[in-house]
Amino acid sequence: EAVKFRQGETGIVFKDIFISQVKKLNPFLTEDLAQDIYNNLLKIPPKIEGNLILWEYLKGLKTVFIPSEKREKNVKIIEPDDIDKNIFQVTEEFTFANGIKKIRADIVFFINGVPLILVETKAAHKIDGLNEALEQIKRYHKDCPEFFSFLQIYGITHLINFYYSASWNTSLKALFCWKEEMGKDFEMAVKTFFERKKILKLILDCILFTKKDDEIRKVILRNHQIRAVDKILERTGTDKKRGLVWHTQGSGKTYTMIVVAQKLIKNPIFESPTVIMLVDRNELESQLFGNVLSTGTKPIVAKSKEHLKSLLKDDVRGLIISMIHKFEGMPQDINKRNNIFVLVDEAHRTTGGILGNYLMGALPNATFIGFTGTPIDKTLYGKGTFVTFGKDDPPKGYLDKYNIEESIEDGTTVPLHYSLAPNELLVDRATLEREFLELAEAQGISDVEELNKILDKAVNLKNFLKSSDRIEKVSKYISDHFKNYVEPMGYKAFVVAVDREGCALYKKELDKYLPPDYSKVVYSPFYNDLPELQKYHLSEEEEKRVRKAFTNPKELPKILIVTEKLLTGFDAPVLYCMYLDKPMRDHVLLQAIARVNRPYEDEEGRKKPCGFVLDFVGIFENLEKALSFDSKDIEGVVRDINFLKERFADFMKRAREDYLNLLTNLTETKKVEKILEYFLDEEKRHNFYKFFKELSDMYEVISPDEFLRGYFEDFDTIVRMYKILREAYEPKILIEKEFTKKVINLV
Numbered sequence: 150e151a152v153k154f155r156q157g158e159t160g161i162v163f164k165d166i167f168i169s170q171v172k173k174l175n176p177f178l179t180e181d182l183a184q185d186i187y188n189n190l191l192k193i194p195p196k197i198e199g200n201l202i203l204w205e206y207l208k209g210l211k212t213v214f215i216p217s218e219k220r221e222k223n224v225k226i227i228e229p230d231d232i233d234k235n236i237f238q239v240t241e242e243f244t245f246a247n248g249i250k251k252i253r254a255d256i257v258f259f260i261n262g263v264p265l266i267l268v269e270t271k272a273a274h275k276i277d278g279l280n281e282a283l284e285q286i287k288r289y290h291k292d293c294p295e296f297f298s299f300l301q302i303y304g305i306t307h308l309i310n311f312y313y314s315a316s317w318n319t320s321l322k323a324l325f326c327w328k329e330e331m332g333k334d335f336e337m338a339v340k341t342f343f344e345r346k347k348i349l350k351l352i353l354d355c356i357l358f359t360k361k362d363d364e365i366r367k368v369i370l371r372n373h374q375i376r377a378v379d380k381i382l383e384r385t386g387t388d389k390k391r392g393l394v395w396h397t398q399g400s401g402k403t404y405t406m407i408v409v410a411q412k413l414i415k416n417p418i419f420e421s422p423t424v425i426m427l428v429d430r431n432e433l434e435s436q437l438f439g440n441v442l443s444t445g446t447k448p449i450v451a452k453s454k455e456h457l458k459s460l461l462k463d464d465v466r467g468l469i470i471s472m473i474h475k476f477e478g479m480p481q482d483i484n485k486r487n488n489i490f491v492l493v494d495e496a497h498r499t500t501g502g503i504l505g506n507y508l509m510g511a512l513p514n515a516t517f518i519g520f521t522g523t524p525i526d527k528t529l530y531g532k533g534t535f536v537t538f539g540k541d542d543p544p545k546g547y548l549d550k551y552n553i554e555e556s557i558e559d560g561t562t563v564p565l566h567y568s569l570a571p572n573e574l575l576v577d578r579a580t581l582e583r584e585f586l587e588l589a590e591a592q593g594i595s596d597v598e599e600l601n602k603i604l605d606k607a608v609n610l611k612n613f614l615k616s617s618d619r620i621e622k623v624s625k626y627i628s629d630h631f632k633n634y635v636e637p638m639g640y641k642a643f644v645v646a647v648d649r650e651g652c653a654l655y656k657k658e659l660d661k662y663l664p665p666d667y668s669k670v671v672y673s674p675f676y677n678d679l680p681e682l683q684k685y686h687l688s689e690e691e692e693k694r695v696r697k698a699f700t701n702p703k704e705l706p707k708i709l710i711v712t713e714k715l716l717t718g719f720d721a722p723v724l725y726c727m728y729l730d731k732p733m734r735d736h737v738l739l740q741a742i743a744r745v746n747r748p749y750e751d752e753e754g755r756k757k758p759c760g761f762v763l764d765f766v767g768i769f770e771n772l773e774k775a776l777s778f779d780s781k782d783i784e785g786v787v788r789d790i791n792f793l794k795e796r797f798a799d800f801m802k803r804a805r806e807d808y809l810n811l812l813t814n815l816t817e818t819k820k821v822e823k824i825l826e827y828f829l830d831e832e833k834r835h836n837f838y839k840f841f842k843e844l845s846d847m848y849e850v851i852s853p854d855e856f857l858r859g860y861f862e863d864f865d866t867i868v869r870m871y872k873i874l875r876e877a878y879e880p881k882i883l884i885e886k887e888f889t890k891k892v893i894n895l896v
Contacts, residue, residue, distance in 0.1 A: 162262050164262070175224055177215055186226075198365060201367075237260055239259070240257055242255070245293055250292035251293075254267045254289065266348070268305070270305075272308065282305035290316075290317070297317065302351065306339075308335055313325055321756060322722075325369075373396060376549060377396065382412055390514075390517065395521050395525070395547050397743075398739065398743030399743055400556050400561045410468055419490075427491060428471075428495075457471050461512075479507045486515075490518070493519045495522065524782035524783065552781075554784050557785060562747065565788070566759050567764055568763055569770065577613065580613065581768075585604070592735065597716060600733065604647060623730065625658075625662055630726075637890055639755075641709075642727065643709050644659070645731045648712055651712060652711065668706050672711065673714060699723075722749035726745065726761045727762045729741075729768065758847075796847060798860075800847065808867065809867070821873060838874075868892060868895060
């Protein structure tokens with residue numbers, strides 16, 4: 150029946166249903182105009198740009214010229230406000246052919262005759278079911294992009310959990326598990342996901358097309374982002390005027406803010422509101438502008454304090470993007486409207502003190518929603534950010550919360566591990582305590598600039614950190630560590646120096662041990678810099694090039710030497726290791742180490758197992774002092790590498806008891822026979838594969854380390870067992886893709 154509706158296997162849209170629905174939803178359309186829209190859909194390019202065009206049709210952003218009225222009118226192909234006006238259909242075993250290739254999708258969902266969602270299902274007992282389903286999705290994109298220019302979402306499932314992603318994203322990190330209170334079991338999860346109102350909301354409100362480095366990318370919101378959007382929109386319709394959202398670093402706050410802004414602007418209840426998105430960094434301002442462009446809402450960027458002042462005074466409506474600093478000196482009560490909504494990024498930092506007072510005073514009746522990537526520290530309970538944003542949500546003041554542990558569990562971020570450098574390279578503990586950790590003004594520190602002012606007074610501390618003898622030893626240690634631990638994994642690193650002079654000193658020394666093009670210094674240039682600092686000044690264009698190249702695993706540089714720039718708001722998933730040689734604490738420390746917590750997978754599908762911090766200061770010796778937050782809020786934020794070693798030891802104990810014992814007193818040939826016989830049972834193989842994956846990830850992080858010496862032979866045997874099983878029972882799988890890079894070297 151579905152094949153008939155789309156006029157054969159080369160068809161995509163249910164033609165008659167689509168034309169009939171478009172005419173019903175747009176009574177001003179003639180048969181010919183409806184037919185034209187259908188023809189235009191079939192002409193959209195088979196790539197992500199075409200997918201964006203289709204999504205713009207779904208959003209009602211596309212227009213058609215009406216000759217009788219001599220004007221363009223927006224066209225609806227979906228009716229979001231009256232669900233029953235739409236036709237929802239589903240078909241299975243959907244075969245599509247483009248004349249060269251053919252695909253057969255398990256389940257395809259249509260709305261008003263347009264295919265919008267595809268689901269691949271695998272049986273629960275399938276050992277590698279999810280990966281197999283994802284490989285199929287990749288192949289579908291490659292073989293039949295014409296079909297995927299229509300599809301907005303795909304799902305994959307092994308009948309245990311339901312995973313979803315935006316089409317034109319085929320990496321594992323872009324695949325999210327659907328979790329809802331109601332969805333306690335698989336059936337309920339699927340029913341809540343495909344509930345008609347919800348699925349329309351997901352397609353129309355929770356997808357974003359963003360631009361990064363002139364390349365279009367597609368994003369779909371995760372559960373925690375959707376939940377926060379709902380709570381914020383609920384709050385804005387009440388007499389409560391404040392809200393604080395803590396979503397841990399790297400969990401997509403910016404996209405949440407954009408969707409909220411879009412929904413507020415489009416909501417007729419608010420009668421043409423003004424939404425102000427406030428950031429505290431130049432680069433965030435331009436990044437945000439690029440991300441907002443695809444939403445159908447053209448933002449205005451406030452160019453200066455005067456420009457912002459005139460926008461507010463002239464009562465401009467729509468979306469305004471500004472840096473918080475442009476509110477300095479803003480007149481009291483410049484705009485008293487109550488349909489002004491202010492979304493503040495990094496609220497704990499941007500609205501403290503004078504700037505916050507100017508902001509609140511200028512817009513007395515506005516609604517303020519603060520976003521933060523770090524929890525509020527203990528020193529600020531009952532004051533500061535909690536008073537500004539959290540007074541309507543006692544006792545802790547969060548309207549919505551997504552903590553570090555949750556984000557690691559969901560795969561939104563990767564776990565972090567740290568190790569202390571050898572004692573002789575660490576800062577003297579008494580000096581560190583006296584000149585930094587025990588200072589009252591250093592507690593709750595939330596901004597790198599504030600941190601720098603404190604460190605400028607820490608004369609002994611800075612002199613020690615930058616002493617030539619130490620810089621030389623630390624540089625040698627970093628270069629050896631990078632060559633042995635980080636480079637073999639295919640990842641990149643940051644060196645965080647105490648100040649700009651420290652950056653220059655590290656660059657000079659590192660060049661003695663590593664090729665000079667391996668590293669680049671990135672810091673703000675000052676006009677009166679001495680020649681040794683001027684040497685590393687980058688033009689805006691050159692800095693942009695360096696940043697872009699760093700995010701690409703195949704390009705140089707491999708190491709960035711920084712002190713302030715790029716420690717917030719810079720996302721480079723390939724960044725794995727941070728060599729920390731700058732005293733930090735609280736928010737600044739959390740934000741800095743979050744640079745290495747972004748998930749990443751290479752072209753072969755290998756995933757970054759964790760992020761790693763090598764501490765040359767000694768900050769992590771007393772984490773409780775360095776991070777003055779509720780222990781519940783930062784549970785699991787960063788763990789000692791020894792924790793991983795203990796876990797590895799436990800796994801190897803299990804390996805000996807459960808697997809290696811099978812091979813006792815057997816010849817090589819008999820060992821292979823025994824392995825193949827024992828793992829004939831699919832479930833046993835499945836459990837072993839899971840066990841091996843976790844074990845090899847730990848090996849990848851720990852190796853090379855003398856700790857492994859006692860486990861080497863047994864680990865090697867486990868690797869060979871895995872290889873034998875994969876080659877015997879899954880011969881089509883390329884084994885090298887399965888191994889981490891250090892395990893490949895071992896093999």
